[in-house]
Amino acid sequence: MARLRLTLAYDGTDFAGWQIQAAGGGRTVQGCLEEALATLCGRAVRVHGAGRTDSGVHALAQVAHVDVPEHRAGLPWGKALTALLPKDVAVTEARLVAPDFHSRFDATGKEYRYTLWTRPGHVLPWRRPYVWDVGRYGALDVAAMEACAGLFVGEHDFAAFQNAGTDVHSTVRRVWDVSRLAGTGPDETVWRFHGEGFLKQMVRNLMGALVAVGRGKATPEDVAALLAAGDRRRAPGTAPAQGLCLHAVEYGAPGLGDKPAEPAGSTP
């Protein structure tokens, strides 16, 4: 057995998320990857991803590991897998790692990016699958959004920003950075979410709260109270999936606010 570490870029538009579903549950990235790997390995294999992206969520650098037969270890995995995979997934890096490497348990940080379409008027057709159209709401109050973003930084109980459906031991997470980046064009604004880990739909819920504050539907003080109370039912809505991209998964010493090494390529 040889353990392989894969870095994957995918367009989440036509996937029912990362994780294999029960029969009939739709096309998944993990499913496509396992199918391609089975062809190259000559037998079924199980892929372990660093995180489960939701349906419609994209990834620039998802990380996964898989055990492949020793005698196949030398294959040019990146090229071979990308050739077999559908065109909305690419393996951007493949390398052999120590047999105890674990894509999920060894991850020390994650970075997500969320893209807002902030120009009034229509979203350009080719940007629709990658942005949340908030341009229709008029100009957002960026100063209030940045004040709100500051509330999320640090170690907090994010129970109010977790969607139901996952059993977790603790809803406390450490967040290193929530900040606005320069957008990909004059029409868009990208938000960065960098932390040790995130709860289910937590990034989309944080983004939903930031936009509510930007629109004047809530104040940073409301959000501070919500964070303290831990009550999801009082929280603003969840931001749509298509604006979100898993930008990087980090290993090694935790980033503690440092900017992670930039993966090659750009957020969709």
Place this chain on the structure above:
Amino acid sequence: MARLRLTLAYDGTDFAGWQIQAAGGGRTVQGCLEEALATLCGRAVRVHGAGRTDSGVHALAQVAHVDVPEHRAGLPWGKALTALLPKDVAVTEARLVAPDFHSRFDATGKEYRYTLWTRPGHVLPWRRPYVWDVGRYGALDVAAMEACAGLFVGEHDFAAFQNAGTDVHSTVRRVWDVSRLAGTGPDETVWRFHGEGFLKQMVRNLMGALVAVGRGKATPEDVAALLAAGDRRRAPGTAPAQGLCLHAVEYGAPGLGDKPAEPAGSTP
């Protein structure tokens, strides 16, 4: 009758080009637009576009005109049409114009942009429909490409860069600028083609020649000789459609090398 001038953005991926085809010829932008207009006008109408984009070619700001019934002139055309159109087309501007305005005959200049994927390795999945992957050819000789681009500027007989299939009176065209822009990311390079007008597939043929020069398959001198000889059969191949975008159509005093007003939004 009232004449309407429309500016359209579309993702060419799933279109058989701009122009309506003979029966069974596939989905076209003009066809979709005429269908939406017929709904709003209560009768069939004919749309006239500034230029015919090929199958797979995108547009940030295609321009078209159409005559609509006088009593419907006051409709909020942009919103109403975009609501009826499929999601890969949007009307970004709609306004009433003089009844003698003609989208094609009045156009005094056009700008196209062509996007190359220049990083070695895989094209990111979400960029595939919008770029030509030349990263696989290794680093291009940019200085040679820029020297070659300079040959295209000015008034020339572009017979060697016209694809067969269109009857034109003259193959002479005036080109104001062919230059490399900063790309949308670290992985891409965008080329700008700005001129009075272009022959059928001329921009894709110029781009094909530029890449051949960048790869060392031809020299700028070869291209100069080709331009002088006017023989398409000796020219390098045509660049693929999906990298191309009709960026702007200009009206009024010809640009003569001036940068046109930047349309809102970005090339795909």
